[in-house]
Each structure stands twice: as structure tokens, then as C-alpha cells.
Amino acid sequence: MEQRLAIFNASGGGGLPQRPRTTTRTHARLKVSWRFKMAAAQAVEEMRGRVVLGEFGVRNVHTTDFPGNYAGYDDAWDQDRFEKNFRVDVVHMDENSLEFDMVGIDAAIANAFRRILLAEVPTMAVEKVLVYNNTSIVQDEILAHRLGLIPIHADPRLFEYRNQGDEEGTEIDTLQFRLQVRCTRNPQAAKDSSDPNELYVNHKGKDHAKFSPVATASYRLLPDITLLEPVEGEAAEELSQCFSPGVIEVQEVQGKKVARVANPRLDTFSREIFRNEKLKKVVRLARVRDHYIFSVESTGVLPPDVLVSEAIKVLMGKCRRFLDELDAVQMD
Numbered sequence: 001m002e003q004r005l006a007i008f009n010a011s012g013g014g015g016l017p018q019r020p021r022t023t024t025r026t027h028a029r030l031k032v033s034w035r036f037k038m039a040a041a042q043a044v045e046e047m048r049g050r051v052v053l054g055e056f057g058v059r060n061v062h063t064t065d066f067p068g069n070y071a072g073y074d075d076a077w078d079q080d081r082f083e084k085n086f087r088v089d090v091v092h093m094d095e096n097s098l099e100f101d102m103v104g105i106d107a108a109i110a111n112a113f114r115r116i117l118l119a120e121v122p123t124m125a126v127e128k129v130l131v132y133n134n135t136s137i138v139q140d141e142i143l144a145h146r147l148g149l150i151p152i153h154a155d156p157r158l159f160e161y162r163n164q165g166d167e168e169g170t171e172i173d174t175l176q177f178r179l180q181v182r183c184t185r186n187p188q189a190a191k192d193s194s195d196p197n198e199l200y201v202n203h204k205g206k207d208h209a210k211f212s213p214v215a216t217a218s219y220r221l222l223p224d225i226t227l228l229e230p231v232e233g234e235a236a237e238e239l240s241q242c243f244s245p246g247v248i249e250v251q252e253v254q255g256k257k258v259a260r261v262a263n264p265r266l267d268t269f270s271r272e273i274f275r276n277e278k279l280k281k282v283v284r285l286a287r288v289r290d291h292y293i294f295s296v297e298s299t300g301v302l303p304p305d306v307l308v309s310e311a312i313k314v315l316m317g318k319c320r321r322f323l324d325e326l327d328a329v330q331m332d
Contacts, residue, residue, distance in 0.1 A: 050286040055274040098304035116311040117217035122156040151299040215297040221287035223264040231259040242273040
């Protein structure tokens with residue numbers, strides 16, 4: 001970008017212009033202005049799309065891409081643009097756990113999924129315990145609490161909610177179990193033994209999680225690690241030790257060790273790099289604002305993919321009720 005100035009003759013009331021020439025000062029000003037605009041644009045993009053982790057704090061935590069906040073950006077809600085940018089990628093799934101990426105949503109939506117998975121997906125659990133005879137050292141209340149924490153392998157979608165005010169359950173809304181067990185002495189235990197594990201025959205159940213259809217339901221933002229300058233030699237090996245295994249890869253390039261970012265997804269962001277005075281200025285740690293990595297672990301009552309689909313149904317029901325209430329208010 002150059003601005004050319006025409007130098008006119010001073011004779012005869014102005015004559016033909018001579019060949020334009022560029023002034024050094026004007027060129028320098030334009031170059032500085034261009035660099036400033038580029039830096040400003042990069043800062044805005046970083047603020048809109050990245051949560052930056054520093055040595056002593058975190059920047060760009062709050063969402064700022066609402067309409068009118070940035071000049072030149074149209075942040076008004078657009079369904080077509082949302083459908084174009086939104087996607088769900090399944091990374092890993094087995095019978096008990098599911099890891100998937102949800103891209104193109106806000107933190108409020110991601111947190112709504114997490115909270116619904118933890119607390120609002122229906123499940124079957126022990127509600128009432130009638131104790132007829134308990135001679136163990138475990139109090140009735142503690143025993144009832146422990147029974148309530150055991151996940152019941154029954155599909156809750158096959159049952160109905162009990163009507164409010166009904167005291168007695170029926171076969172369409174209630175399961176009934178009977179527990180009758182006693183601790184028996186092990187006849188093969190030594191007479192002088194005092195170890196309960198040897199003296200008695202223990203009746204053990206499988207380990208169980210909290211009273212929830214999921215054992216864990218969490219999300220995190222996708223890590224974004226950028227090397228601001230080349231890192232070579234011993235510094236490359238030192239850099240790889242500052243991150244989780246597999247994040248930084250050291251390659252041989254023309255006889256030199258060169259570090260590169262291999263898989264930032266594996267990093268836990270311990271920020272160990274900031275303890276290294278030589279390397280902390282060559283790395284930028286950030287997280288992608290709208291890229292959420294979900295981890296869902298089922299207790300075994302329902303497969304994890306079914307739990308996610310049920311959570312989506314619950315969220316859709318909440319949205320429908322909210323829209324119905326808005327329509328009712330407008331009619332009034």
C-alpha cells in the first residue's frame with residue numbers, strides 16, 4: 001500500500017505533473033497503521049474464540065460475541081449459521097463410557113447437558129426400605145442409605161411415573177425386592193484368628209456409584225497449544241517434558257531436534273511450562289471457546305449413548321415448556 005504524491009511545476013500557473021514519488025514518511029505511517037489494524041483484528045479474534053491461560057490468570061473467560069459488541073461482526077442469532085457450524089463427533093464409545101465432541105455451542109448449553117445427565121434423566125432406585133430384623137452392627141438408616149445407592153438394572157423408560165398422592169405402588173411404576181442374608185462363620189478359619197476376613201464368609205456386591213444414572217458426566221474445552229517460535233535441540237526435549245505424554249513430539253529435521261505440537265487434546269493443562277523461565281515465552285496456552293469434550297460414564301442402568309439421547313429429550317421438553325409459557329404470556 002503506497003500513497004503517491006504528484007509534484008507540480010511552479011511555473012506558469014501549474015503545468016503538467018511530474019512523475020509521482022513516494023515519501024518515506026508516508027509509507028512508514030501506512031505500514032504502522034496496517035500492522036496496528038492486523039494486531040487489533042487478531043486480538044478481537046482471540047477474544048472471541050479463545051480462552052487464554054496465562055502464568056497468573058486466565059483471560060477471555062466470559063462470552064462476548066453478543067450482537068453489537070464488536071464492530072463489523074454480525075453476532076445476531078441465525079439458525080442457518082448455527083446448523084452449519086454445529087456438529088457432534090463421537091471419539092470413543094463402549095458399553096459403559098462415551099466421549100464425544102460438541103462443537104459450535106455456548107457454555108450455557110453445554111452445562112445444561114451436564115446438569116441434566118447428572119440429575120434429570122429418570123432412573124429406578126430404592127425409595128423405601130422396610131426393616132423387619134437387623135442384628136448387624138450397621139444401623140437401619142445407614143443400611144437403607146446404602147441400598148438406595150445401588151444402581152438397579154431396570155430400563156426406566158418401561159415404567160410410568162407414580163401419580164401424586166398414591167401411597168401404594170403398582171407393577172407399572174414400582175419394583176419390589178426382598179433381602180434376606182446373614183453373615184456365617186468360616187469353619188476353616190484358625191481358632192486364634194482375629195481377622196474378620198478370615199473369621200466370616202463375606203457376601204459382597206459389585207462397586208456402585210452415586211444415586212444417578214451416570215457415574216461421571218463432565219466436559220472440558222479443547223486445548224489449543226501454539227509455539228510462538230521454533231524450539232530446537234535440547235530445548236525441544238525439555239519442552240516435551242512440560243506437557244502430558246503425546247502432546248509435544250520431537251522430530252529429527254536436517255539433523256536437528258525440532259519440537260512440534262502433536263496432539264493438544266491429550267494435555268491436562270497443568271501449566272508446568274510456566275515454571276520454565278526459558279520456554280514459557282515461546283508457548284501460548286489456550287482453549288477453544290465453543291469446542292466441548294464430553295465424557296459420560298454410565299452406572300450400567302442404561303448405555304451411555306441412550307443417556308445422552310434421553311438428556312437431549314429432557315432439554316427439548318424444557319424448551320417447549322418455555323415457549324408455551326411465552327405464548328401464554330403474549331396471549332394474556
